[in-house]
Amino acid sequence: MSSANNYIKSKLNERKALGTYRILKTDKPPIDFCSNDYLGFARSAELKSKVDQYLKQHPDYLNGSTGSRLLSGNTAFCEELESEIAKFHDAEAGLIFNSGYDANLGLFSSLPQRGDTIISDELIHACIIDGARLSYANRYSFKHNDLKSLEDKLKHATGNCYIAVESIYSMDGDRAPLTEIITLAETYKANVIVDEAHAVGLFNRGLVSELNLQNKVFARVITFGKALGTHGAIVLGSSLLIEYLINFARSFVYTTASSFHQQVSVKMAYEFLQTSGKQQQELTDNINLFKLGLGDGYGLLESDSAIQSIVIPGNDRVKQIALTLQDNNFDIRPILSPTVAKGAERLRICLHAFNTDKEINSLIQLLKQIINE
Ligand SMILES: Cc1ncc(COP(=O)(O)O)c(C=O)c1O
Structure with a gap:
């Protein structure tokens, strides 16, 4: 093997040993608490049809x-x-x-x-x-x-x-x-x-x-x-x-x-x-529902935004908790060190306008069950 390939292998093995090896995935749990699609625009059929129409008008x-x-x-x-x-x-x-x-x-x-x-x-x-x-x-x-x-x-x-x-x-x-x-x-x-x-x-x-x-x-x-x-x-x-x-x-x-x-x-x-007041309100309501529902004692960082992070120190532990959430259909990813500082590993939960109250409440219930286990 060439020395360049040796180098590549050793760096990848190092990552695997540290538990920080990255892979691309195509299968995702169905309930989205991960994407940056905060207002649901990426999945909006109405927006998609506006784009299609505009393109048709400009052949x-x-x-x-x-x-x-x-x-x-x-x-x-x-x-x-x-x-x-x-x-x-x-x-x-x-x-x-x-x-x-x-x-x-x-x-x-x-x-x-x-x-x-x-x-x-x-x-x-x-x-x-x-x-x-x-x-x-x-x-x-x-x-x-x-x-x-x-x-x-x-x-x-x-x-x-x-x-x-x-x-x-x-x-x-x-x-x-x-x-x-x-x-x-x-x-x-x-x-x-x-x-x-x-x-x-x-x-x-x-x-x-x-x-x-x-x-x-x-x-x-x-x-x-x-x-x-x-x-x-x-x-x-x-x-x-x-x-x-x-x-x-x-x-x-x-x-x-x-x-x-x-x-x-x-x-x-x-x-x-410019016409998404409803989605913006839904997002705000969902952020409030999540924050109030989870409350103190679970490592939630202070944030009024769609990004709600729960600090769970240690790559292994946060990965384990994320896996349990994923097994329960929640798409939530662990953020590991060195992406964040050692000790500040976390679940990064993204709320969206389209998350339902039922989804948010079941997530809160599960988090409460598993975080302090
Ligand atoms: C704060 C911040 N700036 C810039 C970027 C990069 O933007 P893009 O994903 O369009 O390259 C991101 C996305 O990851 C981000 O979170």
Whole structure:
């Protein structure tokens, strides 16, 4: 066996020994407490038929975009969609990327330069970490949602400083104290970048707009693959920032643009979002039902969002509990270390507008039975 293959085998065996080996699965338990389809858009027959209808009305569209946006892949349709989305979120401009991962990678790798500073929350998503790593800027992380820790880092910042936070954290489900972070940023002349992946839908336009802070943040990243039920992402910010990203963000420049079909899905999902008050209310009701029903004593982290995490230390134990839940038809996945810190392994339970009271109550009953066994 070649030494490259030896290396691959040994790394995989290491994972197996640690109990952190990853596999792709196609069979899922039927009751969804796992997906990011918070409002049920991905499974909405009505939304699907809107997309179908729109496509039928535009029979000349191409199956694929045929190239990158800077070559053959750009269309007036895509540019109009960017303007519409920017307007919806009350931003000056927007630039669509093929995924939230690409959006954050492009933004954080291209904007901060050598001598600049990126300060991110310690729980920030991997794609921001990866983007920051690709830049030559100085990088620091501050303790989760801890303003004092953030200020300590701000005091040492050099050059242009960027603070990276998520409005709703993907693993804990809690909110960033955005107002306070922005006040600190103003004091230290830092630029705040907010990833709104898990906030759009729960707060319609996202938490930044909900708090009326859109004119105080430097940029926002909105992903289309979660509550919007489709795929892709947009960076929102000034026209100047968008002009810069078109020129320097490599994950934008060197990739084939999304297809018309994909962009129509996004356009229709945004239209759907504007009439989805009922689903948003159902989601809020389900979050409250779950939290009140489970109550204290089961390791539930403080969160008002669709992401409700129950900390169960130890990879083996959390995996065992997740298996029992799966055997009972609940699709709930364990989140293991090193994805989360050792000791903070957890069940990540995602609530949806479409979960029924019966499903939620049976889940609560089972959790109570097995967690403290
Ligand atoms: C906070 C956050 N940002 C960005 C991403 C990446 O978005 P996408 O799945 O569209 O690549 C995710 C999804 O995992 C996320 O949770």
